Amino acid sequence: MMRRRMILVFLMPALTLYLCxxxxxxxxxxxxxxxxxxxxGDNVKWVGLRNYSRLLTDHIFWLSVGNMLVILLAGGAxxxxxxxxxxxxxxxxxxxxxxxxxMIFMPNVIAAIAITxxxxxxxxxxxxxxxxxxxxxxxxxxxxMAWTAPENIIWAMLVxxxxxxxxxFTILILSGADKIPIDMVEAARLEGANNRQIFRxxxxxxxxxxxxxxxxxxxxxxxxxxxxxxxxGGPEINQNLYTPSIYLYIMGFGQRDPIYQLGYATAIGxxxxxxxxxxxxxxRLLLRRDQVEY
Amino acid sequence: MKSRKSILPRRWPxxxxxxxxxxxxxxxxxxxxFFVLWVVFxxxxxTRKLFSKPWSIPYDPAFGNYVKTWVSSRFGxxxxxxxxxxxxxxxxLLIVSTPAAYVLSRGKFRSRQVISSFLVFGMGVPIPxxxxxxxxxxxxxxxxxxxIGLGLVYxxxxxxxxxxxxxxxxxxxxxxxxxxxxxxxxxxWQIFWHVMLPLAKPGILTVAILNFVGLWNExxxxxxxxxSPENRTLxxxxxxxxxxxxxxxxxxxxxxxxxxxxxxxxxxxxxxxSDRMISGITMGGVK
Numbered sequence: 159m160m161r162r163r164m165i166l167v168f169l170m171p172a173l174t175l176y177l178c179x180x181x182x183x184x185x186x187x188x189x190x191x192x193x194x195x196x197x198x199g200d201n202v203k204w205v206g207l208r209n210y211s212r213l214l215t216d217h218i219f220w221l222s223v224g225n226m227l228v229i230l231l232a233g234g235a236x237x238x239x240x241x242x243x244x245x246x247x248x249x250x251x252x253x254x255x256x257x258x259x260x261m262i263f264m265p266n267v268i269a270a271i272a273i274t275x276x277x278x279x280x281x282x283x284x285x286x287x288x289x290x291x292x293x294x295x296x297x298x299x300x301x302x303m304a305w306t307a308p309e310n311i312i313w314a315m316l317v318x319x320x321x322x323x324x325x326x327f328t329i330l331i332l333s334g335a336d337k338i339p340i341d342m343v344e345a346a347r348l349e350g351a352n353n354r355q356i357f358r359x360x361x362x363x364x365x366x367x368x369x370x371x372x373x374x375x376x377x378x379x380x381x382x383x384x385x386x387x388x389x390x391g392g393p394e395i396n397q398n399l400y401t402p403s404i405y406l407y408i409m410g411f412g413q414r415d416p417i418y419q420l421g422y423a424t425a426i427g428x429x430x431x432x433x434x435x436x437x438x439x440x441x442r443l444l445l446r447r448d449q450v451e452y
Numbered sequence: 453m454k455s456r457k458s459i460l461p462r463r464w465p466x467x468x469x470x471x472x473x474x475x476x477x478x479x480x481x482x483x484x485x486f487f488v489l490w491v492v493f494x495x496x497x498x499t500r501k502l503f504s505k506p507w508s509i510p511y512d513p514a515f516g517n518y519v520k521t522w523v524s525s526r527f528g529x530x531x532x533x534x535x536x537x538x539x540x541x542x543x544x545l546l547i548v549s550t551p552a553a554y555v556l557s558r559g560k561f562r563s564r565q566v567i568s569s570f571l572v573f574g575m576g577v578p579i580p581x582x583x584x585x586x587x588x589x590x591x592x593x594x595x596x597x598x599x600i601g602l603g604l605v606y607x608x609x610x611x612x613x614x615x616x617x618x619x620x621x622x623x624x625x626x627x628x629x630x631x632x633x634x635x636x637x638x639x640x641w642q643i644f645w646h647v648m649l650p651l652a653k654p655g656i657l658t659v660a661i662l663n664f665v666g667l668w669n670e671x672x673x674x675x676x677x678x679x680s681p682e683n684r685t686l687x688x689x690x691x692x693x694x695x696x697x698x699x700x701x702x703x704x705x706x707x708x709x710x711x712x713x714x715x716x717x718x719x720x721x722x723x724x725x726s727d728r729m730i731s732g733i734t735m736g737g738v739k
Contacts, residue, residue, distance in 0.1 A: 160559045160640045168551035172611055175548060179608030183585030184577050190584060247473040260726040261481030267722045269669035271690045272711040276491055285503050333734035382578035385671045393695040403580035410584050420584045427581035
């Protein structure tokens with residue numbers, strides 16, 4: 159039997175650090191969002207929920223939410239489309255499954271900030287790799303396209319983001335698919351089940367948990383995404399690349415000319431957190447109902 | 453996932469389907485390889501050549517790009533900063549997380565489940581929510597703009613994932629060994645130290661590598677918590693290099709030398725340990 163004292167000693171260091179530098183700041187965020195403050199300690203003014211009402215009419219904030227939705231929905235469709243495609247193909251009995259899996263996953267071990275540099279070069283106007291290829295195959299009109307113009311830049315960014323995320327979600331979905339016992343499929347086939355029945359009655363139900371977890375993960379990642387679009391935007395990032403996290407950072411810490419609206423910035427963070435909690439809850443409810451129907 | 457054949461037309465012969473699979477999967481995988489090779493090649497050309505012949509192989513490598521980035525752009529200092537803060541953070545992280553995970557998976561006490569869920573909750577906290585509060589706390593503690601402050605935050609935000617994965621790992625170990633050790637008269641901490649810890653080594657190694665790679669690449673917290681150039685981590689240095697390009701003109705070759713310096717350590721780890729890393733991530737599900 160473990161002694162009480164040992165349990166305490168073993169748990170305390172981790173819990174202390176966790177409380178001080180994660181839980182406490184997370185709670186403090188809710189409190190800070192009720193103030194107007196530009197510094198640390200002085201000029202703190204209580205404004206109640208006014209930071210939040212200001213958010214409602216802040217069109218830059220809504221622009222960032224729109225961008226977030228593009229990433230969440232369009233990016234999500236692409237990421238999950240590719241991830242499922244690769245899962246099916248990798249499980250179709252081809253040689254080198256582990257090697258391909260590792261290669262598809264690889265961008266995830268490289269710093270986002272390093273990857274954006276490559277993609278900036280790909281989409282660079284006139285000299286970029288993409289323009290280069292398009293010229294080579296004779297698509298002069300497309301080659302002249304301004305991929306990083308304000309109206310296109312989020313799609314250019316999304317290409318790189320999807321490339322990375324596809325690797326991450328492929329390995330998760332693949333591991334879910336690999337847990338399906340093969341003899342179950344074979345037994346069903348012996349009983350005369352066709353492919354569609356096997357998919358509906360075995361594969362889908364057994365994949366359901368993995369699907370739910372990966373969708374939740376994607377929603378959380380898409381709502382809070384910061385590093386990739388921020389680095390892709392470079393210095394003086396275009397507003398069409400703003401996500402709520404980036405807008406939060408700009409309002410709180412600015413770029414070259416700091417703005418220091420700490421209360422307002424934190425209100426953006428809390429709003430983002432609430433959006434995340436609501437989407438995850440809705441997602442869970444939706445998928446749970448589907449599961450019962452099955 | 454559909455079972456085997458359904459995604460491609462049914463009448464295609466098996467050989468064609470296989471060929472199609474190889475082309476699609478191989479193409480995507482090949483792009484990863486192309487990415488690394490292209491960046492390394494780009495870092496070995498002069499910027500003028502990079503623009504005039506972006507696809508060429510540099511037969512006369514311009515190593516000067518690396519010297520410039522490593523010395524003038526101070527990537528040498530940033531590399532050391534990153535190495536220091538990331539290694540120490542991972543070390544502290546393991547020292548605090550392993551005992552906690554052990555107790556949470558093997559201990560029998562009432563609040564065990566509550567504490568477990570409480571720790572898992574931390575995986576759902578978005579890091580940007582912590583930007584302002586952490587800056588305020590660090591200023592109060594006098595740790596603003598220090599690598600120690602950054603390291604403490606790195607440890608804290610990595611605890612939930614690490615404990616979660618290690619807990620799963622400890623739970624998968626056979627309990628017979630524990631009882632045997634107890635019968636032989638081992639004290640509870642001796643069981644942990646001499647029996648369970650050695651058995652848990654593979655799991656500990658896995659989370660160590662995953663956290664090392666994750667923190668090596670970390671950018672947003674460093675951006676918020678570090679100000680002075682001498683405290684920059686490698687990813688911050690990379691960002692400042694991108695930013696400074698705007699004024700100094702486009703030294704793209706030097707930039708790609710920077711990219712290569714940033715990615716070489718993690719790619720090297722991945723080359724040797726990709727299986728372990730991938731299984732660790734699928735085990736934890738979250739990072």
